[in-house]
Amino acid sequence: MYKYVGKSVMRGIAIGRVYLYKKSDIQVTDQKVTDAAAEKERFLEAVDRAKAQLTRLYDEALQNVGEDHAAIFDVHKMLLEDEDYLETAAGEIESGYNAVYAVNQAGTQFAELFASMDDEYMRGRAADIRDISQRVIRILLDLPEEEINSDEPVVIVAEDLTPSETVKLDKKKILGFVTVKGSANSHTAILARSMNLPALVNVDIELSDELHGKTCVVDGFEGEFVVEPEEEILSQKVVRKNQWVADLEALEKLKGQDNITKSGKRIDIFANIGNVEDADAACEADAGGIGLFRSEFLYLGRETFPSEDEQYASYKAVLEKMEGKKVVIRTMDIGADKKVDYFGLEPEENPALGYRAIRICLDREEIFITQLKALYRAAVHGKLAIMFPMIVSVDEVQRIKYIVEMVKEELASEGKPAGEAELGIMIETPAAAVISDRLAKEVDFFSIGTNDLTQYTLAVDRQNQKLEGICDTHHEALLRLIEMTVKNAHEAGIWVGICGELGADTELTEWFLKIGVDELSVAASAVLKVRGAVRALP
């Protein structure tokens, strides 16, 4: 038995035989040719044929895997039209080298350019350059395109897979992936995720021929690749795999189902997201909408404030992805522990009780106004709701509404189209919960942020592990505040949701339905689990 570790890019467990996917060694020599003009002609012809292949692959992929995955072939075709690339290869031929050598040189040179960049996405593009070069070289050498020949489904073990290889693989014949190279953004990783198959990258394994055909386990939970597992290990993995498959199947069956109890009580289940890409996971999990879109990602990890246009593009992207489903965007909750240098915030004794979120927005209105303008402009692209965090008083809400009106007028005077949005507040301070009867008259909805509400109600720092015993998320005081908030919301005729971690606590699902919560917003990965809990209720 041999055990290797790697970076898991997709969870799950695969058990089967190794299929060693090795590219046939292509011998590149720096042999010179006598007729450079003819060799150049041969090169250009190979490029044309490669482009024709790519056009065909694009059309095939469009049918089989959709536009998102097919796009890679369009990009490859454009890379093969790049003047610098073509000129570099042509230059080598003109100095007498054979075409295979010339293409290999150009491919290596430009792949290195990408491999040395500091951006992970761009580093991944080195694989694309190598891919197009391989394609031209294979045509020059008259080699067929490589395929997997196996009767049974197998675990693909390879140095790395090129984009064209990943798209071409017969999906029915694959159990999982193990690659020596690669990253979380590699094509192997993306494909594995889209196919829901376990995959490991960065596995330090020597690809010797005897590996081929051996029994192996790919454990995407533990990041383990085991070749010829001992009986005991194998039976453990089988148990884990069966559990995983059963869970997946059970959850999969819940897609498209309503969030309704046996007696016919319904509740909305939305997803919490932290950036634009997360919206895909929310759609995949069949969430009814986005209940909390944390806008902080726009402000973090940069040197200057995000512009109105930049914010607009991100909000618009999420609204469009959700295709008319409700999207609740929370205005920025920066401050205290989430420090951003360019905000110029001073250190504080008690950050959680400090200058953060709406307190900054109402003090430095220019930051707030930019975000509101971007939000209202994006509102034309879907069903938007805007939510304000850390509210403690009616005055704050009235001030917010005044600024909102100002923003709408400003957009109108600038001639920028703006849409409509529901306005709501987070109930995450005991103060807001206690005066929720008055706050409810000011807004269209409430969303109870149970994480902060717990810490403020119980006076417990969530990060302090010593206090775990005191941090009782089912504390009666907390539950009474939630119940009171829900009652006050409904008396004023507005809807109320839960967007903290408590929303995914299935021990409370029955109680949430009983007190009349309208919506639960949970991590995308918990949407189906909570749906299952709702449907199991009497």
Added chain:
Amino acid sequence: MRDFTYVIKDPVGLHARPAGLLVKKAGEFASRITIESGGKSAEAKKLIMLMGLGIKQGAEVVCRIEGEDEDAAHEALAKFFEENL
């Protein structure tokens, strides 16, 4: 010579897909078109170099256009950035 400045809004920056589209758009004009960002520059008609600039969301880019059809190119490219990036 015409030029304009633009701040990239696309969350993933100037990645392969839009860069390819930009090359196609730039190719429609005879003018020499360069893109500058972060102290580096590349011709807008050359995909690899353009991607090599590693332009991310929030980056400021300057697009310079010089040639006989620079006015038309300026208008078309400004529109292209606005709609795609």
